[in-house]
Amino acid sequence: MAEPFLIKMPQLSDTMSEGTIVSWEKAIGDFVSRGTVVATVETDKAIMDVEVFREGYLSGPLAPLGAAIAVGTPIAALVGESAAVTDTHAAAPAAAQTATPAAIEAPRGQAILMPQLSDTMAEGTLVSWEKAIGDFISRGTVVATVETDKAIMDVEVFREGYLSGPQANAGQVVPVGQPIAFLVADAKEVTQGALVPSAPVAAKATPAPFAPVPSGSVQAKTRAPAMPHGATPAPRPRKGAATPYARQLAGAHGIDINSLAAGTGPGGCITGADVAGAGGGPRVQAKRIFQVPGAGRPMDSMEKAVSQNMEYSLSMPLFRVTVHVDPARLGRAAKDLKVSLTVLLAAAAARAIERHPRVNAVYQHEDRIVERTQIDVGLAVETEGMGLVVPVLRNVVARSVDELNAQWKDLVARARLKRLKPEEYSNPTFTISNMGMLGVAQFDAIPVPGTSAIFAIASTQPHGMPVTMTADHRIVNGAEAAKFLNTFKGLIEDPAWLFAPAGPAAAARSAQTATTRAERPSSGALPADTSGYDCDVLVIGGGPGGEDCARELVDHGRRVIMVNDAPFPGGECLWRGCIPSKAWRAAADRIRDRRHDADLGVVNTAEPALDWSRLDVMRKRVLTTRGEMALKTDKGVRIDVREGFAYFDSDHSAVIVPVEGADPYERRAPQSGAPGKRVTFASAVIATGAPPFVPPIPGADGPGVLTSDTVWNLEGPPGRLVVVGAGAIGLEMAQIFIDFGCEVTVLEARDRVLPEVEVEVATQLAALLAKEARLSVVTSARVQGIEGTPGSVTVRYTLGADACLAQADYVLLATGKRPVTEPLALARAGVAADRGVITVNEHCQTSVPHIFAVGDVVGGYMLAHTAGHQGRVAAQTLLGHEAAYDERKDSGVIFTRPQAAFVGLSAEQARVQGLDPVEIKVPFSIDAKAMITGETAGFIKMVADRATRRIVGVHFLADHADTLIGSAVLMVSAGLTLEQVGSAIHPHPTQTELFGDLARRLLARLRRTARATS
């Protein structure tokens, strides 16, 4: 790319004449690959993405945010080398400029313009009219298809009206922004006739004269014939040029592109319409046709596609091999795992292909082989009305059978309702046709184009289930087919792979994705007879993890002792964590929100003051009320609640040391080894939490140093505070205290804040915090020592080579939490731990199968709802039910202002899981409600899996993220698709509408990208 390529404001709808830059998604100097979204722009309809379809480095001058730019005006540039990048920002243009399409004088009504469907598209060839003159057109209707430089694409209109002439004819080349027809409001205004091509177009092409078409009559469609999937393009013509689509079409239909006359495209370029026969017609090779008497009905599109695919496959040199397989064990495994046998057959086939990758390759015309790494298995399903449909499970080896099963159910249900999208039933890399359930004793199947083999599975007979492989001999030879079939047979007859631990080999496979289930419990369920024990389950710890577990167990009639070394349940969450910190946050919010009162016309509220003692009374009242309520409920549902400290005596017994009279607000010192009452249990659940971690910094145990356990004892907000640690607790506390009037310095050893949240959320939050008065956040700061007493504490730290000091009244250590498990005497029970963190599997089972551990004590996300969920997972497993904790669907809210929140995976995490993520975001700066309340900082970002369209993560930097996230949690945990969320009816005016917008925008982008890159 010698000259910079100009990225221009695209025309993203037929009425768009200018767009406002909402965000730059890439920075100057970033390398941009094809199909990347570089910016978002607000059009007259929505916020839309600006994608580019070239490679290069993003270069200035970059159009500024908020600038309204005319369609066709450059907004940035792409250059071939990073050295050529210009780091400049353009001034906002004064007004819409030259590239606005010339106003078109329609006889009456609105012009339908040739849209710009890719950033390189300057003109399009009209391929077909999908609606006839006089037809009533509703919003979102496809009225025509046009051939661009990349593909044939639809022309949608976003207004209502009657289609009217003058109209461009099929084959006509029309510049972007010029009319191709008109819409009129009244059927009586409809006019006929053809559009006269504009001068430059006339110079390039010589379309046939247009004949007037009667209003309302049906026009012959000139849509190009369907192409077999996987068809290979014809070689470039020896003379002149042909569009990629024309070559693909010619390849698919065996047309010699050199036999065509010069094309009707620019410079004589052969277009798809030329190949298809429009505008004079290419010379298609003669086909021998058997004439059948009778009128016949036209095939529907599915029948046509099947027919053409099958015709194509006749050119493949096929051979067949059969083995007999005993499916009994796989059938039992399917029942055991509660998944479909069909899904397990697909999973086994995919694993066999993984070992024989040649089966996943395909012949490419001419004399080439495409070797694919991803294994996409198509499974034929009988449907009413659509006949046999082949929904495709993508990337099969990289996904768990549960996930595949859930997707399969969804695909089958939608296939039966004719609701599958083409990308969901096209382009498998291998296919299975299972007619066993229809009682077929033996058959063979024809591989679909784009694959080299197919399985035909017939009904089980005395000597087994016949599996016949039909394969393309150009790719797979007989010996390979036999070996592959035997591998498949082995996987079916010994399905141990379904239960194998996800070891290093599995992790390495398919980019570290969960290929199989993690280790299943050997036997987590409670035994039938527990009468020899004092209780069925001893739960140690009465925080969210222990209490939720105990309640679930007693709900199912089990005998539970819950021992907690505090007078009330609730644990850290109620007494020293979530709830008291949110009481403080609520008071801080009231103070902070007063800043916007004046904007709303509410005056005289500008100087709020904090009455610390009243806040303290309220905090304690909420805590004790909740604690007492919880204790009453626990006892009421018949949990045997004991106030005491427990430690293990053996793997079926523990000692409970009484600790009556303890202060509920304080963490108790461990009582390990002290005498107490011995209790026996069939199973135990450890839910003892994790105290604040105090790093070995000299002076960290000094009198002026607080932790999240002791900060509550302050007698008022300090004037100056140093917070060590910019994690969730550190940032929440820092912002609360600045709202209370403190001066706060946050010292963080890492180079970023909030390492657990999505990177852009953390980066933007850090930028907002940097603007806060009285707050400074210093990253890469290493604390070396703390000296002094309350009111005068000095923190020594280094910043690179510099030695620095920070002075404060107090220091708050917010350096994380770490379980302390020595006092539990885990070794007596044989429970393994790694530096205090108890090791568990996904069922929360420790190294001792009947002892479980949940919550902070097992590490990972140290959050109250995580602990509660894990408590229920342990209880369900003890009850013999299937349950697992899946960190990929967990969530969290950090109660800063705005709040940082997440559910599921970031794009980066999704990639590590082997998914192909796509993401989209919306800034709150465009949301009317956010504007009203002055809460325009931040954004919502949605991450979906490109293949399945499932939403795998949603990330927030938003005021009210704590309520908005509820919807997102359901999306991720239920595995909702973009279509499902995009078609849900969100109430107006609420910020939940943004979820629907995001889903629809992302779908639209995926459609555009699929078209532009096909």
Ligand SMILES: Cc1cc2nc3c(=O)[nH]c(=O)nc-3n(C[C@H](O)[C@H](O)[C@H](O)COP(=O)(O)OP(=O)(O)OC[C@H]3O[C@@H](n4cnc5c(N)ncnc54)[C@H](O)[C@@H]3O)c2cc1C
């Ligand atoms: C300031 C702060 C704010 C927080 N904010 C949030 C938030 O907004 N959202 C969120 O999700 N999480 C938050 N958390 C984290 C949350 O408090 C914990 O993740 C959660 O309480 C963990 O629950 P748990 O059941 O694992 O342990 P805990 O709640 O710690 O409960 C463990 C219980 O076991 C008792 N115990 C310990 N050892 C023994 C023993 N040997 N015998 C008997 N009893 C024992 C303890 O006394 C305690 O009662 C916050 C934490 C802090 C410190």
